[in-house]
Each structure stands twice: as structure tokens, then as C-alpha cells.
Amino acid sequence: MSGRQKNVVIIGGGPGGYESALVAAQLGAQVTIIEQTGLGGAAVLTDCVPSKTLIATSDFMSRFAAAGRLGVGFEGTGEDQHAEAHAKQVNERILDLAEAQSHDIRAQLESVGVRIVNGRGRIAGPGKVIAEPVHEGSGNAARTEEFAADVILVATGCTPRVMDTAVPDGERILTWQQIYALTELPEKLIVVGSGVTGAELAHAYLGLGCDVTLVSSRDRVLPGEDADAATVIENVFRRRGMTVLGRSRMKSARREGDGVVVTLEDGREVQGSHVLLAVGSVPLTREVGLETVDIETRDSGHITVDRVSRTSAQGVYAAGDCTGVLPLASVAAMQGRIAMAHALGDAVSPLNLRGVCANIFTDPEIATVGYSQVDVEEGRIEARVMTLPLSTNPRAKMRNITDGFVKLFVRPGSTTIIGGVVVAPQASELIYPIGLAVQNRLTVDQVASTFSVYPSMTGSIAEAARRLHEAEI
Structure with missing residues (x-):
């Protein structure tokens, strides 16, 4: 200049x-x-920093729940020993x-x-x-x-976004910006909205020990994400005790005594102690x-x-x-x-939006980059797809990880990697090598011939690339 x-x-x-x-x-x-x-x-x-900090606290709590499967338990007297989150200190x-x-x-x-x-x-x-x-x-x-x-x-x-029929009061009816003023965890939390914000915070409060009901207006949670990934997350939510109400659109939310009532458009009513509104911005x-x-x-x-x-x-x-x-x-x-x-x-x-790495901080996380399954199915791009479940990855077995996968999208002929999805703990870290491949137009052979640590989660990325090479032969 x-x-x-x-x-x-x-x-x-x-x-x-x-x-x-x-x-x-x-x-x-x-x-x-x-x-x-x-x-x-x-x-x-x-928004971002507070919510991801809350999620990190929830994930830390979840490790205690999984400890028994790794042969680790609490020592001392009493059969009801457990970890407990204290909302005031957490917030x-x-x-x-x-x-x-x-x-x-x-x-x-x-x-x-x-x-x-x-x-x-x-x-x-x-x-x-x-x-x-x-x-x-x-x-x-x-x-x-x-x-x-x-x-x-x-x-x-x-x-x-605020609806006239569900006006936040900062006490029982809350936006995602108001939840950090809570001094006690919600006894029964209703989360309205199953997009990224709703899914992340529903996961966070479930991990902190709350009874959570997720109200989703669509057929499945995370409707804008990879369908295979969203299915994994919804199955995990349900298995861990979350109530997921699909095809259920909120009509209104109101205070009633010491709780809240969410009325759905079909007339059903859902009662809870608090409602968290995640209906857009x-x-x-x-x-x-x-x-x-x-x-x-x-x-x-x-x-x-x-x-x-x-x-x-x-x-x-x-x-x-x-x-x-x-x-x-x-x-x-x-x-x-x-x-x-x-x-x-x-x-x-x-x-270049095709080079953007994005992540949803549920457990497991969902990370994406480049072209998607929807792009392929709707004809916007021609691609071959390879999906590997993490259940076969030795590092995942050691860490007791049973949910998740690695998915790569590759151009036929040139074998250039044009997209990917990772569903795994810390997928936000694992997507970076795929992001490098997409941004720099690397081929499956270039990725497959790059050393990965054994055992490691990234080994599944290299393995998916090797399988795509074999499919070309």
C-alpha cells in the first residue's frame, strides 16, 4: 500500500x-x-466459546460413565458414588x-x-x-x-430468533445466550430446535445429568447434515436416555408455576422445568x-x-x-x-466455501469439509464414496469408541479428494488432514502413501484412501 x-x-x-x-x-x-x-x-x-466450554465439561463428565467399561471404578465406601456437575461453578x-x-x-x-x-x-x-x-x-x-x-x-x-408465542424471560424460558446465568441445572430441560445449536446443547445438558427432551420439527435431528452422521447422533442420543420428538413443531412455550409447558402444533403438551429455544437467529x-x-x-x-x-x-x-x-x-x-x-x-x-472445515460438537462430533452426500445424490457433483466404520479401528477399540465413521468423496478418474465426513470423538481435529487434501486437491494415492501413526484414528483416513485406490484398479 x-x-x-x-x-x-x-x-x-x-x-x-x-x-x-x-x-x-x-x-x-x-x-x-x-x-x-x-x-x-x-x-x-x-455463543461459541461458552457453549463449547459447557460441552467440554459435559464430555469430561461422560468419561466417568464410561469408566466401568474400561475396568476403572470409584474406590471407597458407598454404592452411590458418582460425579456431579454444579451449575453455578460450571457457569x-x-x-x-x-x-x-x-x-x-x-x-x-x-x-x-x-x-x-x-x-x-x-x-x-x-x-x-x-x-x-x-x-x-x-x-x-x-x-x-x-x-x-x-x-x-x-x-x-x-x-x-424470538417467537411471539415463546418469549424468553431469562429464568425458565431461555435463549442459548441466557443459560449461563443458571445457578442450578435444569431438572427437566426441553430443547426446541434440532439444528446445530439445539443438538449441541441438548447433548451438553444430557451429559451433565439432566433429563432432556429434544423437540425437532424435522424427520431427524441435524437435518442439514450428512444423513448417515445425523442417524448416528440420534441413535446415541436415544441410547443415552434423551427423548427425541421428531416431526414435532413448537406452537408456544409458557411459564406454569415452577415449570414450563411447550405446546406443539398438533396439540400435544410437553412439560419441563426449563425450555431452551434454539430456533434460529x-x-x-x-x-x-x-x-x-x-x-x-x-x-x-x-x-x-x-x-x-x-x-x-x-x-x-x-x-x-x-x-x-x-x-x-x-x-x-x-x-x-x-x-x-x-x-x-x-x-x-x-x-472458497468448499474448503471450509465445519464441526458439530456433539458426542461423537461431526466434522465435514467439501462436497457432501447430498451434492452427490442431487447430481451437483459426480463422486465415488468410501465409508469406514470406526468400530474396526484398533485405536478406537482401545478407547471404547463404537460409534462413528470416516467417509471420503473422490472424483472418478482423477481420484482427487473433494470432500469428507468424520464422525468420532475429536472429529474437529481429525477433519484437518481431509481439509488439507480438499484445499490442495490431493489424490487418494497421495493420502494413502502418507504415513499414519499405528494405532491412530487417522489411520482410518489413510485406510479409506487405500480402499478407494483399490477400487480404481
Whole structure:
């Protein structure tokens, strides 16, 4: 970048915002972030980091339940010895961890010279952004401040969708952002919504010892995921004692005494102590000033962007959940990095969603990358498929893992790996070698000829590749 130092103003301090700020600062720009709740945004403070910490606690609890199958037991007197989660301490640790992560992000931004303004950001016209006070108090903007901007990035994220017939009260009727205020575990939790958020949190509370009922409007849980993987998860849920109500759409949720009642559209009623609503999210794009520069949005309110994160307004970019491209922190961060590279003249490659590794943190986890089974079945891509159950993997046997599989998708002829699915504990770690293969267009022979540790879970990836080679002969 040459000439006058450029001013970059970023509205929102989540992954799309703070990652773009780091890139912009590295490229020599003067960078300001306007954030109204805390650096890291919802991903760090109320969504991704807290939920995955809760799930990690649940998974730790689950190890005690499986200990007996490994020949390990509790010593001492009493037949009812067991591990027990204490909600207050669990949630305090979660919130402390989230706050620490937010603090680390602030320190990193300040170390490279990024100015951080606590306030509500709004575009006031071409090249102009206003930061307004959120409320009075220490650390908040005391007055409205105006910034000139050569480049504007909108990264305002999203918020849980709320239905008029099921209004959260923060006590018994909860969104996924409100559960960390609980001081006691729900005695009987109803989770409405079987998408990623609903499935993950239903799994977490089941592992913590709660009685969980999952209300799913579709035929199966995780309807947007690989059908084989979703079937494994639903079977595990049921086997561990979760009640799964398929084809059951919520009509309303209401408080009744010390509990809640969820009414389904077919008239059935489900009673519980608490209800957790996971029925989608809406973008935070109102009152951001998009109309002042004629930024195009979809009917859903999401900002329309291209593959380098440009909006329809010159000099204005957008990243993260407010764009609706793919609701993952990793995608938000990549969109932000790409935006700054493009805006400030650095080398840039457009966003490639086929290279995105995604993970669902149930137990077992579901990790995916590249083309899917649905893409193959609906004719969007021609591929050969190889699936290996983990039950034959020696490392899995040692760890008492009986559920899960590795699946690879390969182009016929070239044998290039174009996609994969892993269902296993820590699938989020195991998907990376398949992600490398997809991103770099590796063939099954290249993967098959790469050494894997014996015994290891990754051995199943190499074995699947070898079997795909044998099928070509």
C-alpha cells in the first residue's frame, strides 16, 4: 500500500471484526473498532466459546460413565458414588474463560495500534461512521463521536430468533445466550430446535445429568447434515436416555408455576422445568445505517456480499453472521481478512466455501469439509464414496469408541479428494488432514502413501484412501 495512510473503521468486534483489524493494522492502516458489548463479540462472550466450554465439561463428565467399561471404578465406601456437575461453578468458569479470551483479544489489538471505542457504530453516509454511547458508565463512549473512513467493515453478527408465542424471560424460558446465568441445572430441560445449536446443547445438558427432551420439527435431528452422521447422533442420543420428538413443531412455550409447558402444533403438551429455544437467529443489521449508503440486503435482513466481502456500496465491506454466508466464526474471520486484503491492495483469493472445515460438537462430533452426500445424490457433483466404520479401528477399540465413521468423496478418474465426513470423538481435529487434501486437491494415492501413526484414528483416513485406490484398479 502506498500514499496516504488509510483509515479503516470496523463496526463490531467479533471474529469478523477483530481479525480484519489485525490484517488492516499489519497492512499499515489506521484502524478503529467500534464495539458495544465486548471484544470477541457473541462468539466469545455468549455463543461459541461458552457453549463449547459447557460441552467440554459435559464430555469430561461422560468419561466417568464410561469408566466401568474400561475396568476403572470409584474406590471407597458407598454404592452411590458418582460425579456431579454444579451449575453455578460450571457457569462461573465458563464466563470467566470467555472474559479472559475477550481480554486477550483486546490486548492483541492494542499491541498493534488498533483504537477500540466502546459504543454503538452506525454508518452516517459515504466515508462517515458515528459511534454513539450505549449507556453511561466507565469505559463507554461519553459522547457521540464521528470518524472519517476510507474503508468501512460491518461485522455486527446476529442474535437469537424470538417467537411471539415463546418469549424468553431469562429464568425458565431461555435463549442459548441466557443459560449461563443458571445457578442450578435444569431438572427437566426441553430443547426446541434440532439444528446445530439445539443438538449441541441438548447433548451438553444430557451429559451433565439432566433429563432432556429434544423437540425437532424435522424427520431427524441435524437435518442439514450428512444423513448417515445425523442417524448416528440420534441413535446415541436415544441410547443415552434423551427423548427425541421428531416431526414435532413448537406452537408456544409458557411459564406454569415452577415449570414450563411447550405446546406443539398438533396439540400435544410437553412439560419441563426449563425450555431452551434454539430456533434460529436474525442478523443485527437494523439501525446500522445501511440505508445511508444504499447497501443491499436480502429479505432476511442479511447483507449481500461478494466473494471478497464487498457490499453494494463503494468502500463498504461486511463479514460474519450479518452476511448469512455461513454461520461459523472461522468463516467470519476469513471474510474479514479477505475484505481488508482486498480493500488495502494486498494479494487476495476469493472466499472458497468448499474448503471450509465445519464441526458439530456433539458426542461423537461431526466434522465435514467439501462436497457432501447430498451434492452427490442431487447430481451437483459426480463422486465415488468410501465409508469406514470406526468400530474396526484398533485405536478406537482401545478407547471404547463404537460409534462413528470416516467417509471420503473422490472424483472418478482423477481420484482427487473433494470432500469428507468424520464422525468420532475429536472429529474437529481429525477433519484437518481431509481439509488439507480438499484445499490442495490431493489424490487418494497421495493420502494413502502418507504415513499414519499405528494405532491412530487417522489411520482410518489413510485406510479409506487405500480402499478407494483399490477400487480404481
